Amino acid sequence: MATNFRLFGVTHLTILAAIVLLAALLSALQRRLTPGGNGLRLDLACVILLDTIWWYGYLAFHEQLTFPSQLPLHLCDLTLYLTLIALLTLSPAVFDVAYCCALAGTSMALLTPDLWENFPSLSTVQYFIAHGLVVAAMLYLVWSRQARPRRSSVARAMLALNLLAAFDGVFNGIFKTNFMYLRTKPASASLLDLFGPWPWYIVAGEGVAFVLLLLLYLPFRQSAETGTKQTEKRGTN
DSSP states (O other), X not given: OOOSOOTTSHHHHHHHHHHHHHHHHHHHHHHHSOTTOOHHHHHHHHHHHHHHHHHHHXXXXXXXXXXXXXXXXXXXXXXXXXXXXXXXXXXXXXXXXXXXXXIXXXXXXXXXXXXXXXXXXXXXXXXXHHHHHHHHHHHHHHHTTSXXXXXXXXXXXXXXXXXXXXXXXHXXXXXXXXXXXXXXXXXXOOGGGGGOSTTHHHHHHHHHHHHHHHHHHGGGHHHHHHHHHHHHHHHHO
C-alpha cells in the first residue's frame, strides 16, 4: 500500500537518528550508575513490555486482533521477545540471537519500513516505537558493556532464523499468511527487491543474512577469542 512516508526523507532520518541517540544516552547513563546496577536495564525491559501489552490490548479492544494474521510470527516479533528476555536475564545464549536478529533483521524493518497507513497514524508511530526500542536496547547492552556476542552467535542466530522460517513456511501454507514474507515480498520497497522473484529472493536472503551476521560479529571477534583462550588457560592450570 502506498503511503505518504518518504523513505530516507527528513522524518525517516530523524527517527533513525533518534534511535541511535537513545541507545547512546542510555549507555552513557548506565556507565554513570553503580557498577553492576540493573535498574536502568530492567526499566527499559518494562517499557518494551508495557508498550507491547498496550498495543495488543488496543488491537483487541478495536477487534483487530484477528487470527491468523495478527499472530506474532514475524522475525521482528521473535526478536522483541528475545530482547525482553536478554534485558531481564542477560542470558548470553539469548543475547547472541537477539543481538543478531535485531541488528540484521529489525534494523532492516526500520530502514525499509513496511507501513500500511499514512504517517503519523497510531499504527505507524507504534511500528517505529516497537522496532526502534528493540534496536536501541541491543545497542545499549553492547555499548554499556553489559553483553557482547560470542563466537557461537552467528550459528545460533542462523539456526533460530531457519527454525522460525520452517515453522512459518508450514503455517503460511496452511493459513495463506505471509509471515517472514516467505510467500511474497513486502508491498513497499525493501532489500528483497534486489534478489528477484519468489523463491529466489528467499535463497538470496539466506546468504545475505549470513553475511550480515558475520559482519555484526566481526568487531567482537578478537575479544571473544581472547576470552576463550583465557578460559582454556585457566582450565589447564
